Amino acid sequence: MTSRTLYLFGSAAPPVFQVAEVIETAQAGGWDVCLGLTPTAARWLEESLDDLGALTGHPVRSEYKLPGEPDVWPKADVILFAPATFNSLNSWALGLTSVFVVGVVAEGIGKGIPTVAMPCVNAAYAQHRQLDRSVTELREQGVTVLYGEGGFQPNPPGSGAPKGYPWDLALAAAKQLADQA
Template identity: 65%
Template sequence: MTQVLYLFGSAAPPVHGLPDVVRRLQEQEIDVCVGLTPMAAQWLADDIESLEELTGHPVRSEYKAPGSGDVWPPADGILFAPVTFNSMNSWALGLTHHFVVGVAAEAIGKGIPTTAMPCVNAAYVQRPQFDRSIATLRGAGVSVLYGPGGFEPNQPREKRPFPWHLALDKIGAFQQ
């Protein structure tokens, strides 16, 4: 049976890697549905059509209208990566003004396995709310790939590869 994964992304530079991540997940026979924050959707505007062709599902960044049918199959799991400082804190605080944050928040209550990997710089993580948000989400059952064995903050303006392999390894374990 094919598993359905919701792949969510916020507006951080690694979001540009989503097409490759989708392909890698599909190689594992995972049915992928892509959701983006509104700003991430703007960043990927030129890639939306190709992502929809690749996945066979519409890319979503907005809530659906009440009473309208769902355009995605139900999720077996969620990977939210990259998650920005804003999205991580909003999610932990239950501020669901963005579609992907709302779905991720609801997934906790539905018991849907959810993995998150932030993409934040070392200046942002000095804010005490960020550590509280990580602890809140972990306490709610979200697997947050942050710190040793996960994403480690870079210095502001420092460019380095996003550790997608860590998230994909976690998703591979989710399938078994």
């Protein structure tokens, strides 16, 4: 099987602590995984970043490279942004790209890179009208957003169940997009 490259991006939400298991599952499915994190998610996983880099065989990135520096990752076949927080989704939909992973997915739309996003927001954030606007905007631009029926369902604030985050749906959607490309 020819290896395809998956950019796995994560925001600072509790399911990000499961990222090593997700990487291993993706690798077992034939993916070459490159891990990108928001700065806060990178801080949450700081003690395991070297191990995660060793697991993927690529440096974990949370910042833009300097102009003129070579790109250290292979080209993406698919991007999976999960967990994607309220802030990350809204920034992406609005084109606010000060965060590396948000900049890559925003540019990925224009480059035609198949992209899946799966939010991780609590029910209080889900009441904010901007979330639905952002999900609609991203979907209209061709992003597969796994939110609502058949995707992530918000929990009440403070009652999250990170072990119940539907990683299998996200990986299946990424595989489906790659197979269609």
